[in-house]
Amino acid sequence: AQPGAVQPVPGPMRDLVWGKLNFLHTTDTHGWHAGHLQESQYSADWGDYVSFAEHMRKRADDNGVDLLLVDTGDRVEGNGLYDASSPKGKYYYDIFRQQHIDIICTGNHELYQAATADGEHLRTVPNFKDNYIASNLDYIDPRTGERMPMAQRYRKFQTKHQKLDIVAFGFLFDFTGNANNTVVQPVRQTIKETWFQHAIREKTDLFVVIGHVGVRMQEFQDIFRAIRDQNPATPILFFGGHVHIRDATAYDSRSFALASGRYLETIGWMSVDGDLKSTEAPQAKTALRFNRRYIDNNLLGMYHHTGLDSKTFPTEHGRNVSAMIAKARDALDLDYAFGCSPKTYWMTRTPYPGEDSIYSWLEEEVLPDIAVNESRKDKPRLVIANTGAIRFDIFKGAFTRDTTYIVSPFLSVLAYIPDVPYAMAKKVIRLLNGAGQIMGPELMDNRFMAIPEQLAIHESIIHHQVPESGAHSDAQQKPLADGQDRIPLTEGYTTRDDIGSDGDDTIHAGINFYMVPNCIQAEVAFPSSGDPPETVDLVFLDFITPWVLMALRLNGGDYHRDDVQLYVEGTFTELMAGWIEKNWPRRC
Numbered sequence: 001a002q003p004g005a006v007q008p009v010p011g012p013m014r015d016l017v018w019g020k021l022n023f024l025h026t027t028d029t030h031g032w033h034a035g036h037l038q039e040s041q042y043s044a045d046w047g048d049y050v051s052f053a054e055h056m057r058k059r060a061d062d063n064g065v066d067l068l069l070v071d072t073g074d075r076v077e078g079n080g081l082y083d084a085s086s087p088k089g090k091y092y093y094d095i096f097r098q099q100h101i102d103i104i105c106t107g108n109h110e111l112y113q114a115a116t117a118d119g120e121h122l123r124t125v126p127n128f129k130d131n132y133i134a135s136n137l138d139y140i141d142p143r144t145g146e147r148m149p150m151a152q153r154y155r156k157f158q159t160k161h162q163k164l165d166i167v168a169f170g171f172l173f174d175f176t177g178n179a180n181n182t183v184v185q186p187v188r189q190t191i192k193e194t195w196f197q198h199a200i201r202e203k204t205d206l207f208v209v210i211g212h213v214g215v216r217m218q219e220f221q222d223i224f225r226a227i228r229d230q231n232p233a234t235p236i237l238f239f240g241g242h243v244h245i246r247d248a249t250a251y252d253s254r255s256f257a258l259a260s261g262r263y264l265e266t267i268g269w270m271s272v273d274g275d276l277k278s279t280e281a282p283q284a285k286t287a288l289r290f291n292r293r294y295i296d297n298n299l300l301g302m303y304h305h306t307g308l309d310s311k312t313f314p315t316e317h318g319r320n321v322s323a324m325i326a327k328a329r330d331a332l333d334l335d336y337a338f339g340c341s342p343k344t345y346w347m348t349r350t351p352y353p354g355e356d357s358i359y360s361w362l363e364e365e366v367l368p369d370i371a372v373n374e375s376r377k378d379k380p381r382l383v384i385a386n387t388g389a390i391r392f393d394i395f396k397g398a399f400t401r402d403t404t405y406i407v408s409p410f411l412s413v414l415a416y417i418p419d420v421p422y423a424m425a426k427k428v429i430r431l432l433n434g435a436g437q438i439m440g441p442e443l444m445d446n447r448f449m450a451i452p453e454q455l456a457i458h459e460s461i462i463h464h465q466v467p468e469s470g471a472h473s474d475a476q477q478k479p480l481a482d483g484q485d486r487i488p489l490t491e492g493y494t495t496r497d498d499i500g501s502d503g504d505d506t507i508h509a510g511i512n513f514y515m516v517p518n519c520i521q522a523e524v525a526f527p528s529s530g531d532p533p534e535t536v537d538l539v540f541l542d543f544i545t546p547w548v549l550m551a552l553r554l555n556g557g558d559y560h561r562d563d564v565q566l567y568v569e570g571t572f573t574e575l576m577a578g579w580i581e582k583n584w585p586r587r588c
């Protein structure tokens, strides 16, 4: 863990179940490779994961079984370690590559900015040469304009001990927000291509499909159907991401799909046991046993799963990686405090609107103050921000350079359309917050403006009874230390997936999740009494421009991209950090 990271707290644990073939899975790490310095449950860093994987590989070797590591993208954007450097990712590439990953693919965050996609192609793809797969993604060389696959389309290999033949794919969901130096081909088109049709006819023991795709999204269902139609009995394993939740499901009795959360809070575990070699049971459908575990990313858990302790656990390589991270954090001055947050502001742990809601804070305090264009400052305006622009809670205490990017990593700016009839402008927020999609040249799902979790979670989850102790009747529960049969539960994930509610490796007290709207809105410089203004400036984060234009059009406003102008200089992130510097005490 990083210097200054909080110590993990023991909790009742569930063990890992090993099989002939085992996997560790990370996804949507978004630059959190230093771990969560302020949260004990997730305070291990990428170096600790390197040590963990080394011990787990040794155990696999000792027992003659196989262990593979998977990463399903969105490694960037969302933490100072990636975002605070110039250019972005100056330290990240060398840190990330220290983990040996057997199958790796791209997420949408590697593609929003052309420079990020360049970095992916020039650094991460070669760093993971034979293991990087891009089944439906092309890269366009900026010098020649040549379009080429981002990486190999699929990978065929054999495992070390069990000698299992594997055909692996690496997909991205049907993402359309990429910069123009990449091309994402829709999955339903890709699976018709000759190379894919050939690959699913390869003789193999298993198919492994990794993807930056939610495990319940149509893209995975389509891939599953295409493979299964050709291979009635072959096991198919899916590793997904994007939605930022812990999740597992099975598409049929010989398939299994795992999603492993977000922000290096979770290391996913999947194991498969049974007759895996196709020659062991040709054509026979002998039962397979799948297991999954969501490992909280902290040292106590890693000690528990490896049977080691603080002295025996860190490997030389792991220690070196932790040191690399500490050096990078220092060089980036990530602990520099812009101000001291007077309290904790939550994204979804408290209701919106509410006094502890980060969105109410933005709406009531920040947006009115930062959305000011000197030459139009007296003009009434509606200021709209999408809730997905905010990526994490703000904890009471120091608000640092790191926190800035953790909360708001994007390069979005405040844009506006001047002098929109108020009667039309005031209807926009209702359309943006409507369920479903606004019809446009392409279907624009309104949920893409909100936080990714709400792609999977459709109603608030409120834990009315928070258990006080770990003593309950779960057969798999194991006390962490001898004689400790009543360990107080820490707050954390209490995952319920299609397999059951025993997936989390640590038994936690539940955390509430309150749904948030797609967008929030502040009314600024409105007359305090009398008639509403005839016209207003409609100010919004430029990320939601397509939705705003479509909402205006649906209300009879013939507005186009040319009508959208920059409202204030500076990114939203810079404006928010500036607000904090001005309004919160410097020191805690």
Ligand SMILES: O=c1ccn([C@@H]2O[C@H](COP(=O)(O)O)[C@@H](O)[C@H]2O)c(=O)[nH]1
Pocket (backbone or CB within 6 Å): 028, 074, 108, 109, 112, 242, 243, 244, 386, 387, 388, 389, 390, 410, 411, 412, 447, 448, 449, 450, 451, 452, 543
């Ligand atoms: O510039 C941006 C880019 C993204 N967003 C928000 O993020 C989600 C996508 O997040 P994932 O981590 O890929 O799931 C997107 O739907 C937006 O809500 C943004 O606000 N600005």
